[in-house]
Amino acid sequence: MRKYDYRKIESKWQEEWERNGTTGAEDDSSRRKFYVLNMFPYPSGAGLHVGHVESYAGADIIVRKRRMEGWNVLFPMGWDAFGLPAENYAIKSGVHPAESTAANIDNFRRQMKSLGFAYDWPRETNTSDPAYYRWTQWLFLLFYKNGLAYRDKAPVNWCDSCQTVLANEQVEGGACERCKNEVVQKDLEQWFLRITEFSDRLLDGLDGIDWPEKIKAMQRNWIGRSEGVEIVFRSERVRKSESEKDFSISVFTTRVDTLFGVSCVVLAPEHPLVKEIVTDEHRATVGEYVKQAQGKSELERTGTELDKTGVPTGATVKHPFTGEDIPVWIADYVLATYGTGAVMCVPAHDERDYGFAEKYGLEVKEVVVSDGESGKLEAGSGKIVGGGEGEKGRRGEMGQAFIEKGRLVDSGEFSGLTSEEAIDKMVEALASKKLGEKKVNYHLRDWLISRQRYWGPPIPIIYCDKCGEVPVPEKDLPVLLPDDVDFNPTGESPLTASKTFHDVKCPKCGGDARRESDTMDTFVDSSWYFLRYCSPHDGEHAFSSHDVARWCPVDLYIGGAEHAVLHLLYSRFFTMVLYDAGLIPFEEPFLKLINQGMVLGEGGEKMSKSKGNVINPDDVAAEHGADSLRMYEMFMGEFEDAKPWDTQGIVGVDRFLDKVWMTVHDVVHTERPEADDALDRLLHKTVRKVSEDIEAFKFNTAISAMMIFLNEWSKSATGGRETAGTFLKLLAPYAPHIAEELWHELGNEKSIALEEWPKWDEALTKDEVVTLVIQVNGKLRDSLEVAAGEDEERVKEMALANEKVKGYIEGKEVKRIVVIQDKIINIVV
RNA sequence: GCCCGGGUGGUGGAAUGGUAGACACGAGGGACUUAAAAUCCCUUAGCCGCAAGGCUGUGUGGGUUCGACUCCCACCCUGGGCACCA
Numbered sequence: 066m067r068k069y070d071y072r073k074i075e076s077k078w079q080e081e082w083e084r085n086g087t088t089g090a091e092d093d094s095s096r097r098k099f100y101v102l103n104m105f106p107y108p109s110g111a112g113l114h115v116g117h118v119e120s121y122a123g124a125d126i127i128v129r130k131r132r133m134e135g136w137n138v139l140f141p142m143g144w145d146a147f148g149l150p151a152e153n154y155a156i157k158s159g160v161h162p163a164e165s166t167a168a169n170i171d172n173f174r175r176q177m178k179s180l181g182f183a184y185d186w187p188r189e190t191n192t193s194d195p196a197y198y199r200w201t202q203w204l205f206l207l208f209y210k211n212g213l214a215y216r217d218k219a220p221v222n223w224c225d226s227c228q229t230v231l232a233n234e235q236v237e238g239g240a241c242e243r244c245k246n247e248v249v250q251k252d253l254e255q256w257f258l259r260i261t262e263f264s265d266r267l268l269d270g271l272d273g274i275d276w277p278e279k280i281k282a283m284q285r286n287w288i289g290r291s292e293g294v295e296i297v298f299r300s301e302r303v304r305k306s307e308s309e310k311d312f313s314i315s316v317f318t319t320r321v322d323t324l325f326g327v328s329c330v331v332l333a334p335e336h337p338l339v340k341e342i343v344t345d346e347h348r349a350t351v352g353e354y355v356k357q358a359q360g361k362s363e364l365e366r367t368g369t370e371l372d373k374t375g376v377p378t379g380a381t382v383k384h385p386f387t388g389e390d391i392p393v394w395i396a397d398y399v400l401a402t403y404g405t406g407a408v409m410c411v412p413a414h415d416e417r418d419y420g421f422a423e424k425y426g427l428e429v430k431e432v433v434v435s436d437g438e439s440g441k442l443e444a445g446s447g448k449i450v451g452g453g454e455g456e457k458g459r460r461g462e463m464g465q466a467f468i469e470k471g472r473l474v475d476s477g478e479f480s481g482l483t484s485e486e487a488i489d490k491m492v493e494a495l496a497s498k499k500l501g502e503k504k505v506n507y508h509l510r511d512w513l514i515s516r517q518r519y520w521g522p523p524i525p526i527i528y529c530d531k532c533g534e535v536p537v538p539e540k541d542l543p544v545l546l547p548d549d550v551d552f553n554p555t556g557e558s559p560l561t562a563s564k565t566f567h568d569v570k571c572p573k574c575g576g577d578a579r580r581e582s583d584t585m586d587t588f589v590d591s592s593w594y595f596l597r598y599c600s601p602h603d604g605e606h607a608f609s610s611h612d613v614a615r616w617c618p619v620d621l622y623i624g625g626a627e628h629a630v631l632h633l634l635y636s637r638f639f640t641m642v643l644y645d646a647g648l649i650p651f652e653e654p655f656l657k658l659i660n661q662g663m664v665l666g667e668g669g670e671k672m673s674k675s676k677g678n679v680i681n682p683d684d685v686a687a688e689h690g691a692d693s694l695r696m697y698e699m700f701m702g703e704f705e706d707a708k709p710w711d712t713q714g715i716v717g718v719d720r721f722l723d724k725v726w727m728t729v730h731d732v733v734h735t736e737r738p739e740a741d742d743a744l745d746r747l748l749h750k751t752v753r754k755v756s757e758d759i760e761a762f763k764f765n766t767a768i769s770a771m772m773i774f775l776n777e778w779s780k781s782a783t784g785g786r787e788t789a790g791t792f793l794k795l796l797a798p799y800a801p802h803i804a805e806e807l808w809h810e811l812g813n814e815k816s817i818a819l820e821e822w823p824k825w826d827e828a829l830t831k832d833e834v835v836t837l838v839i840q841v842n843g844k845l846r847d848s849l850e851v852a853a854g855e856d857e858e859r860v861k862e863m864a865l866a867n868e869k870v871k872g873y874i875e876g877k878e879v880k881r882i883v884v885i886q887d888k889i890i891n892i893v894v
Numbered sequence: 895g896c897c898c899g900g901g902u903g904g905u906g907g908a909a910u911g912g913u914a915g916a917c918a919c920g921a922g923g924g925a926c927u928u929a930a931a932a933u934c935c936c937u938u939a940g941c942c943g944c945a946a947g948g949c950u951g952u953g954u955g956g957g958u959u960c961g962a963c964u965c966c967c968a969c970c971c972u973g974g975g976c977a978c979c980a
Contacts, residue, residue: 286975
């Protein structure tokens, strides 16, 4: 049985706060601003998840405390409302995505309000609202005008089950991140955003922002900057027939120092030179191999690990230094999309090359870079031999290639140089022959934003037979999504089915034209939503530069880590583009990022429908109240760690809140004296602990401190209205409803959310009497109660006079006494 | 393979060089009650001991230090991310 009716007081105060606009940001530039943002949710049919609650409650606590401290805080919420699930639901049920999305949003909003999150509701934003996506389209045109949006035919990722192309970032291990279906490569004409132009800025910017190292590392890896050398291998071939022309192959390598170990040059099967260079003798086998490689999915090609396949082309190229003939092969372990689509194969110094060379019995050149200890590769076998003991033997066992740097051997004029020196010298030598130069490559690809689906913002482009690609004039925005469409996916956008949409007049020449029928990736919507919140009702601009300059960048961004190389990378890219366009005065959108830890099921496994271990926050709130739910999630463990749900554990928080209720009521109804010295000191300690812990996101230990205080206070006969008021202010960010109710029962009129955050007196957080631990040789033997700040000599005397201590030091020589003031004394004998 | 984390009671977790296990759950015992619920009080790392007390203990093995969960080295296990990027 609960001690109070949380249902009644929670809904009462939620209505009251909404009526009085208690939680809004103010248009007041005289106070310090603070912009806290939760990643906005996709409003799914399943409603809010306890993981959402974790994230939102953490942000809400920070926000409420900062507001009480006098900051002008912006804390908005909105909906990432476009996306596939709504469309898939429409295919199944016939309900229009706009309709199901609106219903889901209503449910999400109801849930959020029922949990008392202090969002600035008048700023609510919905990406599927024409008033929003009009500006998403406007931003696309801005990119287009600046040469940052382009259409290109390229091999792209296609998901057959979602019936659309995907960005590289949306492919996980060769499968669609959404449906886990295998992704295939297709050559299609698609729209791209030129994110690669920002590779270095996206990389460098990471150094200046306060984000988890993990996310930064993921972005660095994803951008994948790699410095190396592009080497040109020339054919200089002796022509056997007219069809055989001279050619040259560029390869990219980060290890030009191993150039004297090259066994062959390997092209990706898709490399454009393949058809040109293959000799008549090998044309059939090469053609067969290329066909077979293209039939393989990404998953098959990358899944085979070290089992390399390939075929020779019959062609040869000249080694740039020795002039030796180097055979040219094709193999599908070489990626067409990275570097030049061709590599030099150096079996002695690269494990993949080693595997390839071994399989096909290619000539394996001996080690050309050595650490001076390792043995050489045994001619022909490729095994490292003659290593001897220790280091060398170990390396031999692990086999294969020596991939570290060292000193060059058997490398002509470069022999004897270190790898680093050799790289410089070789680049110089290659450059003078025009056979090579330094080159930087990136893993990052341009962002493919076309989607062959309905429920997204239409790409504002018109194709005219006469004028070609024509951007929709700004005055004609938004390009509205039509309603007369067939949702069943056919591989073409459902928008092509709409005649009213598809057939238009060219804005330039007035002739017959057709609209681009693809929509944009929903990640485009979410790349700028944090700007829209600053002036959500602006009908003239995507955002007001004035308001954005006031509120942005976002000071604190809280959300899941799953967006590391998606939303979090794209938003940074958008921000840089808008900065360059002179529209915003900053280059990084989110100064500090915190990832909440995942809330796991009771067994410690991920919550999932199939496991049947999903906890519904509505159920928990109905049974325990919103305050208990919020507070329990904060108490479960460290905010950033994954933690399992424990249905039994929440009663601890119930009991705590009940005890708060009883204790404050006792204060209200009896004439309790104000806190005595001991309780007052504990209160000051608690104020400090809670204040500091909130700033450090250590909500669990802040709650623990409040529990400790309450346990003492409820037992004490002292601690009146003043104590109660201070305590309730500390509690208010965590459990806003009960705090508000009791605050009013104490006789206050104004909302506790508008009160001032309590301060602590540093002197009162220190005890007058401290427990001093006595150790002998580092082992705990006894303790002393002494006045704080007691003199060191005096403490030593007391310790040596201690009866227990005497027993341990009797007959031994005291070598040293270590005294740490007010903490410990260690006697070394 | 590479890059981040993490390993502490029956459980969630505290403690970032100074009394390991705060706080909470669970469990055991007691009070109140005709009874139950609720509440309150006590016990709760392990081992030895009637007790006073002692010994052991933070994944494993070493090291630094008066003192190590905390710092250093090596290893084991585990969660997550990336992965034929040349």
